[in-house]
Amino acid sequence: MVLELETKLGEAIRATLKENYDLAVENVPLETPPDLRFGELATPVAFELARKLRKAPRVIAQEIVAALGAVEGFAGFEVAGAGYINARLDRGFAARLVVESESHPSHKNKDVARVGHPDSGPMGHPVHSLVEHTSINPNKAAHIGHLRNAILGDTFVRLLRAAGQKVDVQNYIDNTGVQVADVVVGFLHVERKSAAQVRALVAECEMRAASEGHAAAIDYYCWDLYARTSQWYGEGSEDKQAAKKKLRYDTLHLIEHGGNETAEIAELISTAVLRRHLETMLRLGIEYDFLPRESEVLHLKFWESAFEQLKKTGVLYFETEGKNKGCWVMTRPGAETRDGETDEDAKVIVRSNGTVTYVGKDIAYHLWKFGLLDRDFGYQPFFRYPDRECWISAVESRKDHPHFGGATAIYNVIDSRQSDPQANVIQALRGMGHTAEADHYTHFSYEMVALTPRCAVELGYTVAEEDLGRPYIEVSGRKGFGVKADDLIDKLIAATRAEVDARQTGRDGAERRKIAEQIAIGALRYFMLKYTRNSVIAFDFKDALGFEGETGPYIQYAVVRIRNIFRKGETTAEAVLEQQVSESASQRFSEPESQHDAASGAVAAFLSGQANEDIWALWLRAGRFSLVLEQCIAASEPAYLAKHAFQLAQEFNNFYHKHHILTEEDPRRKTFLLATAAVVLRELVKALALLGIESPEAM
């Protein structure tokens, strides 16, 4: 509603400026005034024009208001302060828009349709986006840092889909990297297991995990082994360490090459760990469409194809001088190149020994994402979700496989430490002439999750003296320093379960368990989403286990309260909204010329006056959804929606305490209050769903 009216007002003002001053203003700035006293929408446009028109802003504002006349949906305009134009909505009209926006299946939400089709998309066609997130090295259990990545990515996917985009969700698996090599070294050389013993161990872990829980699973086993192996590399004499280092890289090369027993073990372990990651993420409602793996990027020779393109377009050049002599290198973004001078700072893509760097492989992979590579992955089914299949890359395809890649816009959810390599890939695309693709390549970057020193001590880690004074300490998979994702989820469920058991004595164990899980996941997802992306989260159990104040459960609780009202009132939110829609529709039909028909006139009366300002504010907030959705997508910032949901819940709680609905004596007002609750319920449930948070029946 707000977005729709804001757009309408912007267009009206633009037309006025064109007509009266012959000025073409592209974007009329519109904002929400700090207080309802100033109306619901405002624009400072007169300030900008003051210099150009050589008039006082206040005078310009008055002229604009006079020329504007009546605009549908608005009750009036006024000039305030030094030259603001404040707009007051026609409250009955606005309320009707809010009620109708999505309660009727036949009614297309105009606001959302607009968000879903940014300029990048071909006319009338939805944008095809590709979001890549999670991408955990498959050599250890997922930890809280990975949770932030996956939750941010998954939420953003939900937002894009809500805006009408076609979205593929990918989770890139680096199954041939040094991290996987390290656990393979751990199994074969630290634990001195044979290949057969490793196979037996993986099978045993799977069995034990089924009965004892995920603490017995392979990813937990590898967590410790990886940390031990990392430490092991640094032990012993210099000669010993050098030998270990050689072992490490020999193992890595065997894995990269494939077709040998070491590679088979790596495949076995990485696949088993990957399955665990998918299970962990599924606990949070996170699913993937496709798992491209580095092994296929290598074996299907993506790089060889990309290399030709890179050479042909001159993005890569062969260095003949300096420290990078003998390498194929690329100029870094923003670097100043002087003719004749060797660029010592250039990024090496192909080493002098002929091997390609990670960035090189990444360029090839990203050409594939945009459909610019003449090769494709093979596809095999890998993991079954309740309502769909998750596919994995393979050399050979199974018949009837789907096809991925070829997107028009991509989002890579990767932490901010990777911004340099990401910038290199974008630079390469741009250099190759793929400017549209480079423009639609978004590094969805975010800051890390770290532990507070207190939390680290609490977990039994020894913390260095100088770290005790810091606000946070970076987690490290290599050191085994961090909080495992499944452990945290378990801990949250245990805490909510205790509370639900105490409150919901009338429900059976299965029901209580379900509610506890919904609340725990709600708490976790909201916790990860309430911070804006580039704020470091200093993790502490005290904060994460809190269920009061600005938390997921707070919002869920508001939902439960509203549901209780309808249950006790023996009606449903749907019925109340349906009634509102049909009433206003019939009124409009009988009096088509009247803008203030009886139904919306009555609603307007309940929304007017000093005593009802808080209720109007609630409706206004409820009508902001599409505006918030648009901002979330434009800024790649899911936190805005989290904030919106919280504020709506907060305003509702306020309303809830102030106005007792079921004991309201005036039947018309009671219906109106029920409609208010119904609208808030609908908007809260919708916002929570986009945040990946379920709305429990009770709590």
Next chain:
RNA sequence: GGGCGAGUAGCUCAACUGGAUAGAGCACCGGCCUUCUAAGCCGGGGGCUGCGGGUUCAAAUCCCGCCUCGCCUACCA
């Protein structure tokens, strides 16, 4: 050395991307449960937005210079 990000209430964070009186949550103090669930509500204290200049009708936000902190910056992957 260069690049990116951050510095806002005791603590953790917001501030619609330059707008009107800088807002929330924790924590602390004081009220509210025979009325739709107290995982809630109301009230209170708390701020030189790191420092110094500049740009303009308007700066937490943009520019310049400092000061702190974090990350990135290998022919490793």
